[in-house]
Amino acid sequence: MRPVVKLTPGTYTMSDGSSIDVRNSYNDYHDAKPALVYNLGMFCSYCEEAYHQPRDLHVEHVQPKGYEENGVKIYAHLEKEWSNFLLSCATCNGADNKDTKNVVLTECHLPHLNNTYKSLVYKAGGVVEVNPVLTGDAYNHAKKLLDLVGLGKSPATSRPGDTRYKKRSKDWDLACKYRAKFDAGKIGLDVIVDFVSNRGGWSIWFTVFSGCDDVRNALLDFPGTARQYFDASNHYEPLDRNPGLADPT
Ligand SMILES: [Zn+2]
Incomplete structure (x- = not known):
């Protein structure tokens, strides 16, 4: 899952010269929503699908505004908070x-707090799994993220209408096809960037273009991507975002 950096509240100038307040x-x-789209691009923060109209994306409450304990909505105070x-x-x-x-922030990996590219691995056939290199807390926290939005659901366990795995499977096949074309010099970087901008599936393309620094570098330019947690001296492989903590991811 693409890790992101949320903007600090303030006034920002957009590419067309107009300004936007966070x-x-x-x-x-x-x-x-406009500030979120400016910050993060027109992508679902979880499944990474690209959208073309802001109306198709929801303002997502990380700590659910409706979650209750003993009849009390314990995150009601966060309903209108940018963070x-x-x-x-x-x-x-x-x-x-x-x-x-x-959702306890210290017990569930989240794209704005962890390096969630390291949390999960993407494979052919639309498969998403917890990264097997993780152990202990890190593994458990990554699993919580996977389960939070049902991202790991297979064709057999998905609800009718949930075709996210199909989309990922198609993205994987396209990324492999275009990697071969790119390696053969038949297409340029701009084609890959246009593809991912318009389709989404950032983590799949980042995975398939492993070792291809030019493409990975361009993908890290997507709005809000947490570039600083990828190692430019090692093919942009992911780094820990929280070194020193029990779960450094
Ligand atoms: Zn989604």
Whole structure:
């Protein structure tokens, strides 16, 4: 999962010269969407699918505003807080009764707090799994992320209408096809960047273009990507984001 850096609240100048405010807090959480799109691009923060209209992406509450303990919505105070937002598609947002799951920030990997490219591995056939190199807390926290939005669901266990695995499978096949074309000099970097910008699937392309520094470097330029947690001296392989903690991921 593409790791991202959330912008610090303030005023930013967009490429067309207009400005956009990122606020600590919003009167209505829906109002945060333009700033989130500016910050993170038009991608679901979880499944990485690209969208072309902001209406197709939801303002995602990382700690669910509806989650209750003993009849109390314990994260109600975070409903309008920038720090609690990501972007998600309808499928990831509605996955697996997500509102009923407690998200403890130190117990679940999240794309704005961890190097989530290291949390998961992507494979042919649309498979997503916890990265087998992780152990202990790191493994458990990555598994929580996978389960949070049901990203690891297979064709057999997906709800009707959840075709995320199919999309990933197609992305994998396309990435392999275009890697061969790129290596043969038949297409340039711009074709790959256009493809990923318009389709999404960032982690799959980043995986398939392992060892291809030019492409990986370009993918790290996608809006909000946490570039500093990839090792430029080692083919942009992922680095820990929280060194020194029990779970450094
Ligand atoms: Zn999604």
